[in-house]
Amino acid sequence: MMDLLAPIWLLLLLPLGALAVTYVVLQRRRRRYAVRFASLPMLEKVAPHQPGWRRHAPAAAFVLALSALALAAARPVIDVRVPHERATVIVALDVSRSMQATDVEPTRMDAAKQAAASFIENLPDTFNVGLVTFSGSTSVVAPPTKDHEAVAAALDGLPMANSTAIGEAVFTSLDQVASMSGGDESVDVPARIVLLSDGTNTSGRSPDEAAVAASEAGVPVSTIAYGTQEGTVEIQGRLVPVPVDVEALAALADGTGGVAYTAESGDELAEVYEDIGSSIGWRTEAREITPYLAAAGFLLGLGAGAMSLRWFARLP
Structure with missing residues (x-):
């Protein structure tokens, strides 16, 4: 144009x-x-x-x-599209037990870790990338760093637990973004949160509260609703449905200026991460x-x- x-x-x-x-x-x-x-x-x-x-x-x-x-x-x-010289990207990954569902081969969790590792390793070398996991609570597995290989390696052996705290995952990710400025508000470094989940928020602050906080901080949250509506996991000998809450994740993305994605297979998830990577790595400049x-x-x-x-x- x-x-x-x-x-x-x-x-x-x-x-x-x-x-x-x-x-x-x-x-x-x-x-x-x-x-x-x-x-x-x-x-x-x-x-x-x-x-x-x-x-x-x-x-x-x-x-x-x-x-x-x-x-x-x-x-x-x-x-024209020009590359960002630097940015902070926080990958927030759902590790609730519903991620053990096998509607995505071999499991939602295994396919998600593989796609996330590829995404992290392919980000520009000048970007700081961190890893936050969440179930009923959140954990900073890897603070933002330019050592992308170390962050990707941290995806191995993640513990899984009950419940899903999507809102808390966003708040924890925002804290990690803020830590990169060292308290200096004049430091304006582009940031993005990429959040993958397969369920509904069942713990902690709501995604709506998180969307307000992310919007005020100027940090878009791109969400990936991962899995199918027919997904199930076995709990104490019985199959429990674990459908994806596409609407809630889409609302979180829309409320922060991010993009909402859906993926029902490992290949689709890889394509989503590739698309996110291409949008994060570049900016439009007149x-x-x-x-x-x-x-x-x-x-x-x-x-x-x-x-x-x-x-x-x-x-x-």
């Missing part, structure tokens, strides 16, 4: 358009005059080799050059392209002069 900082300068295109129309009209008049007042056989003998398209090429290049310069005067800007258009105008003008000298031994 392109925008203009000084669109008033586009008025320069009006006289340029008039010049182009005048050129076309004069060329047609010249052709009619030549046909009317010259004998065609004699014309072929006097000028057997007509320049054809080359006659108009310098003029066309000249008009394009002026158009580029007029557009450059309007100071156009375009949105960049002025005036110098490029000015350079293009100069080169087109130079080309027009070169063609005219080469073919007609004169400047246009």
Whole structure:
């Protein structure tokens, strides 16, 4: 998408358009005059080799050059994707017993750990990444660090427990983000929480409270609702349904400016993490392209002069 900082300068295109129309009209008049007042056989003998398209090429290049310069005067800007130099990413992972469900092979937990490890290792080296786990309570398994391999390794052997404290996971993650500023509020480092869960909040503060806190801190929370609605786990010899609460997780993401995802398989989860990684690693920045258009105008003008000298031994 392109925008203009000084669109008033586009008025320069009006006289340029008039010049182009005048050129076309004069060329047609010249052709009619030549046909009317010259004998065609004699014309072929006097000028057997007509320049054809080359006659108009310098003029066309000249008009394009002026158009580029007029557009450059309007100071156009375009949105470009540039990489973040640094950021803090907290991966919050649900370790409640419902993650033992086998609706995702081999289990929700095993597939989630594998996808999270790949996500962490593929983040830019300049990013600090931390790992928070949650069930009925939360645990900071790895504080934010640039040692991504160490954080990925910490995913192995995570203990599992009952209940799901989604809201508390967000609050704990926000504390880890805040710790990176060292109490200096002037330190503005982009941050993102990526939270994966397969259940409903059953412990601690609510996701709504967490959404308010994350929004006030300016930290988007992207959520991944993981698993199928048919998932079950065996507890004391009986199967207990563990459906995914897609709506609650989507509301948490929407309330913080994050993105809500769903994944029902290990492959889908890998794609979700890949998409999140590409969005976290880049930002959109408006960049002025005036110098490029000015350079293009100069080169087109130079080309027009070169063609005219080469073919007609004169400047246009």
